[in-house]
Amino acid sequence: MSARILVVDDVPANVKLLEARLSAEYFDVMTAANGTEALAISRRAECDIILLDVMMPDMDGFEVCRRLKTDPATHHIPVVMVTALDSPADRNRGLEAGADDFLTKPVSDVVLIARVRSLTRLKMMTDELRMRAITSLEIGMQAPERSAIADTGKGGRILLVDDRQSSYERLATILAAEHTIDVEPNPTEALFHAAEGNYDLLIVSLDLNNFDGLRLCSQARSLERTRHVPILAIADPENSTRLLRGLEIGVNDYLLRPIDKTELLARARTQIRRRRYTDHLRDNVQNSIEMAITDALTGLHNRRYMESHLATLAEQAATRGKPLALMILDIDYFKSINDNYGHDAGDDVLREFAVRVRKSIRGIDLACRYGGEEFVIVMPETDLHVAGMVAERLRRSIAGEPFAIHKGAKRIEVTISIGLTTLERKGEAVADVLKRADTALYRAKHDGRNRVVSQAA
Structure with a gap:
């Protein structure tokens, strides 16, 4: 699906120009003439990236960007400021407001399209994670948006890859004011260092001696341990073409020398905030998967997981000609534990x-x-x-030591009955194995409980 670009500018000629450029690259283009309209469109989740003018009548672009980045519904949408303002102070003000980039008019078509493509790829990846994390919210997990908005982007771990001493010493000094910095002047060691260091951001000089910085960026993107670590590239102005190539292969952001201190810090914070947000999304997705297959009270797998995984284990056993044993266990007189001591005591027994x-x-x-x-x-x-x-060992383990309930205030005797069988005939349905084990369990309970009964196939 083509990315949807929202162009926000109160000058119709500027809107038409950007619309023509983007449409020629097969983007879907939407327009807004002021900040209020832009905020409304963004809240309806109708765009993937926003190209935002600064000088507008109702509210300026800085205020629009601040509102976008402090709203849980819109903070994840990339914002690129496209403006005639060209002073370092304006650029830094835009980045501090949360803009992902700040382009000064007239903007090269190549630069604009490369930046838009890079940011929309990132947005679509984030959207996929957000979509997968919806289940996490439905099962009560905390949404990451609030923490993302509150995150200052400081306190990150950064690996700086630069072999020019004068350059990396200055950059490291600037970054150390807000982050933990490691410097790797040897580019051949950088990838190993990055993979082992659990970094929040890689800063890579593209002007390395006798080494292609872009190749290092590409390798970082292909390696599992560094695939999701944002990359901030730094290059001399005459290497701007290589920077654009870097955006195509996965570089997240870039800076041209001479480096402005405030801009470096602002761009580093932006990338670290985004890394933490996407990591939180991935954690939510992983946790929701685990919760879907795990019993919350005991931490053991649940019935849904067992039924699907048992079929796989049975198939493997049949293919390899190996036996597969299955037992069903039942806690004896469990209802009386709940009735006599309360359901909290029953939960204590199940956990133990x-x-x-x-x-x-x-x-x-x-x-x-x-x-x-x-x-x-x-x-x-x-x-x-x-x-x-x-x-039998498990039965003795349960019966041999009383179970603590009510936070250890009382201890009670617990026993179990076990029905046991095996899968030894190739092609036997797992439902039949479960039924046979259940029959053995019934016999164990009928014969007096606190015992193991086996039933052969």
Whole structure:
């Protein structure tokens, strides 16, 4: 899908010019004549990037940008200020307001399109993460927008790759006022250093001696450990063409020498804030995946995960000609624990039960909460005899030591019944194996509980 660009300018001729340039590159272009209109369009999530003029009648571009970047609904939309203002103070004011870039008119078509493409790629990647994280909000996880808005972008870990001593000493001194800085003057070691350092930002000089800085940027983008670390490139003015090439291969931002101190700090903060926000989104997605397959109370896998993963384990066992053992465990008289001591005590028992289960099985075994007080343990490459020994050890572990409830104020006796079977016939349905184990469990409970009953295939 083509990116949607919002052009905000109160001068119709400027709007028409930008619209023609962008449309020629197959972008969808929207326009707004003032800041109020731009804010309304942005809040409706109708654009992927905003090209924003500064000098406008109702509110200037600096104020529009500040409002965009402090609104949870719009803070993630890239903003590029395109203006006739050209002083360092204006540029820094725009960056401090949260702009992702500040381009001075007249803007080269090549520079404009390269910047727009770079930022829209980043926006679409962020949108995908945001979409995946919607489930996280639905299951009660905290949205990262508020923390992203409050983030100052300071306190980051930065790796500076520059082999000119006079240059890296000055840059490191500036950045050290807000961040932790490591300097790597040897570009051949830089990628290894970056991969091991857990950095929030890489700053790479493209004017390295006897080494192609763009190749280093490309390698950082292809390596798993550094793929998501933002890159800020620095080059001499005559190397602006290489900077544009850098944007195409994944460089996030750039600076031309001589470096303005305030601009360097502002651009570093912007990239670090964005890194933290996307990391938070990825963490939410990962946590939501884990929560979807994990029982919240016990920390064991849930029934949904067990049913899907058991089929895979059974197929592997059949293919390799290996046995697969399965046991269903039920906590004896669990209802009476809830009735006599309260549901909090029942939860205490379930949590401690899960702890003892983990201690009794191998890392390759699969332990799941099947429902209520029932649990399933699947043991790959385990025959009925060995599985029986494990089940008996687990039964003794539960019965041998009372369970603490009510924060340790009381201890109660708990026992379990276990039904055990194996999958040994190729092609047997896992539902049949579960049914056989459940039948064995029923026998264990019928025969007096606190025992293991095996049923062969």
